[in-house]
Amino acid sequence: xxxxxxxxxxxxxxxxxxxxxxxxxxxxxxxxxxxxxxxxxxxxxxxxxxxxxxxxxxxxxxxxxxxxxxxxxxxxxxxxxxxxxxxxxxxxxxxxxxxxxxxxxxxxxxxxxxxxxxxxxxxxxxxxxxxxxxxxxxxxxxxxxxxxxxxxxxxxxxxxxxxxxxxxxxxxxxxxxxxxxxxxxxxxxxxxxxxxxxxxxxxxxxxxxxxxxxxxxxxxxxxxxxxxxxxxxxxxxxxxxxxxxxxxxxxxxxxxxxxxxxxxxxxxxxxxxxxxxxxxxxxxxxxxxxxxxxxxxxxxxxxxxxxxxxxxxxxxxx
Amino acid sequence: xxxxxxxxxxxxxxxxxxxxxxxxxxxxxxxxxxxxxxxxxxxxxxxxxxxxxxxxxxxxxxxxxxxxxxxxxxxxxxxxxxxxxxxxxxxxxxxxxxxxxxxxxxxxxxxxxxxxxxxxxxxxxxxxxxxxxxxxxxxxxxxxxxxxxxxxxxxxxxxxxxxxxxxxxxxxxxxxxxxxxxxxxxxxxxxxxxxxxxxxxxxxxxxxxxxxxxxxxxxxxxxxxxxxxxxxxxxxxxxxxxxxxxxxxxxxxxxxxxxxxxxxxxxxxxxxxxxxxxxxxxxxxxxxxxxxxxxxxxxxxxxxxxxxxxxxxxxxxx
Numbered sequence: 191x192x193x194x195x196x197x198x199x200x201x202x203x204x205x206x207x208x209x210x211x212x213x214x215x216x217x218x219x220x221x222x223x224x225x226x227x228x229x230x231x232x233x234x235x236x237x238x239x240x241x242x243x244x245x246x247x248x249x250x251x252x253x254x255x256x257x258x259x260x261x262x263x264x265x266x267x268x269x270x271x272x273x274x275x276x277x278x279x280x281x282x283x284x285x286x287x288x289x290x291x292x293x294x295x296x297x298x299x300x301x302x303x304x305x306x307x308x309x310x311x312x313x314x315x316x317x318x319x320x321x322x323x324x325x326x327x328x329x330x331x332x333x334x335x336x337x338x339x340x341x342x343x344x345x346x347x348x349x350x351x352x353x354x355x356x357x358x359x360x361x362x363x364x365x366x367x368x369x370x371x372x373x374x375x376x377x378x379x380x381x382x383x384x385x386x387x388x389x390x391x392x393x394x395x396x397x398x399x400x401x402x403x404x405x406x407x408x409x410x411x412x413x414x415x416x417x418x419x420x421x422x423x424x425x426x427x428x429x430x431x432x433x434x435x436x437x438x439x440x441x442x443x444x445x446x447x448x449x450x451x452x453x454x455x456x457x458x459x460x461x462x463x464x465x466x467x468x469x470x471x472x473x474x475x476x477x478x479x480x481x482x483x484x485x486x487x488x489x490x491x492x493x494x495x496x497x498x499x500x501x502x503x504x505x506x507x508x
Numbered sequence: 509x510x511x512x513x514x515x516x517x518x519x520x521x522x523x524x525x526x527x528x529x530x531x532x533x534x535x536x537x538x539x540x541x542x543x544x545x546x547x548x549x550x551x552x553x554x555x556x557x558x559x560x561x562x563x564x565x566x567x568x569x570x571x572x573x574x575x576x577x578x579x580x581x582x583x584x585x586x587x588x589x590x591x592x593x594x595x596x597x598x599x600x601x602x603x604x605x606x607x608x609x610x611x612x613x614x615x616x617x618x619x620x621x622x623x624x625x626x627x628x629x630x631x632x633x634x635x636x637x638x639x640x641x642x643x644x645x646x647x648x649x650x651x652x653x654x655x656x657x658x659x660x661x662x663x664x665x666x667x668x669x670x671x672x673x674x675x676x677x678x679x680x681x682x683x684x685x686x687x688x689x690x691x692x693x694x695x696x697x698x699x700x701x702x703x704x705x706x707x708x709x710x711x712x713x714x715x716x717x718x719x720x721x722x723x724x725x726x727x728x729x730x731x732x733x734x735x736x737x738x739x740x741x742x743x744x745x746x747x748x749x750x751x752x753x754x755x756x757x758x759x760x761x762x763x764x765x766x767x768x769x770x771x772x773x774x775x776x777x778x779x780x781x782x783x784x785x786x787x788x789x790x791x792x793x794x795x796x797x798x799x800x801x802x803x804x805x806x807x808x809x810x811x812x813x814x815x816x817x818x819x820x821x822x823x824x825x826x
Contacts, residue, residue, distance in 0.1 A: 308637075309634075312630055312667070316627075316630075319626075326667075327666070327667070327705075328706045328707065331702050340698065343702070343706065344665075347665030348643075348645070349630070349633045349634070349665070380654075384649050388643060388645040390643070
């Protein structure tokens, strides 16, 4: 379900490195060439390019991109060039270190924990330790206050069973536990944490469906009705990232685009992190929900090389 | 710090498999040969033997050992032959599925979570999912009641930073938090959980030392004085497994041996799981604490092939 196009005849990593070196050479930078090379390679091809570039040059590809590019374009290309676990570790660190820690920042942690494979989440935790001299969960504990700390530590610590197994008795039982907590407006109950942090995705989907059937409303709606605090907002993101990540990411893109100005960081993050996972689904969801085209919205709200790069990841030919 | 001896000239995996096949052949089984081969190979050599055996035979090496051997000897050889993450996943499962879930069973989970490397713990969680169709933390949630559930889920979910970094301010601050919780006899406070489940081992050692300096007693002693429940016992095992695993394992061996009868399961577990990690230290600790030789204790309390196998793992030449 990737939108990023890889050409039929992919050049060797050495050829790609040569193109990049040419693009960096002299006074100007050939941004189009950089987009044509990096924007059209998958994660394993990009890793090979990074490795080969490092062998051929005195500095890393990331460093070169940093000194040759600028602005939102630079940020997007660099995020795309990192190894995905390293990229997500950096995104999590940025979110946890930012002065403001609202839903816009903290949802990044939820996306990594709930909308990735268990294996990827483990790799992100390993990368976090390598990059930042402490564990991701220590960083959360140090930077996020209760009750969000509890749910975020629980979520990033999860290693969910990743096969499609569900037990309808468990679903019914745990839907009831969730309903009790929501009715009592005690969303930070240990019961809620355990269910959301340890159950596998397939089981949780069954539990959420059971909730709707037994209690009338979708669970995210009942959570919303508990209050307008950040705990409610985070739990809604948790439910969406587990139940249908494309809904969450379509909403983030929408939020980044509508209104005055554009939230480039969020727009870049979603397109870069989901281009190789479920961007087709996000695009479909966006169209169904907002009755307009995601691609047109991106084109309308961005410009220059930054726009060209995002559109390349969205599958545009350049 | 391994006690297990690997010969200077190790036969190839194919040669070892041939020796094992010969040992299995005909009516009797040549147990000594099995001990000589498997007991004197390290984890990666054993894995190669397992793989080669599988290619050469219609059944797995584990299945062959199961049908050729019996009793405690069989159990020990099979545990030793598994890949370490698979072995620990099986030990954890056995502990969680046993009817009695006292300290003897639950401490197995603590050993895996607190006396292993973060990387090994992740591998155990992956193996658990592959073997048992649910995650380790789901199994704990389903089988262990509060407040132990909370601490065990937290511990197995940890991925501690594994470099030697400590912050003495954090140590002092968190020693105070632990002291407050112990004074209030609220050992299951979230604060206690976060400290024990997210901090790296080096930091925790500094915190425990700080505790002793600031409040007079070692923290494990103060925890013991809180009560004689299983929570206190488990927390003491947590502290020991983090601070000096050899103390914990020497105590388990002592408990398995003294008194009427022998607890073979515990004895086997400690020797098999620590032989390649810190058995030399455990032996030294045993001698210092109990003023007697661990090796003599094992020889005195076991017999036959089982004894020979354990003694081989302890470094005896056979």
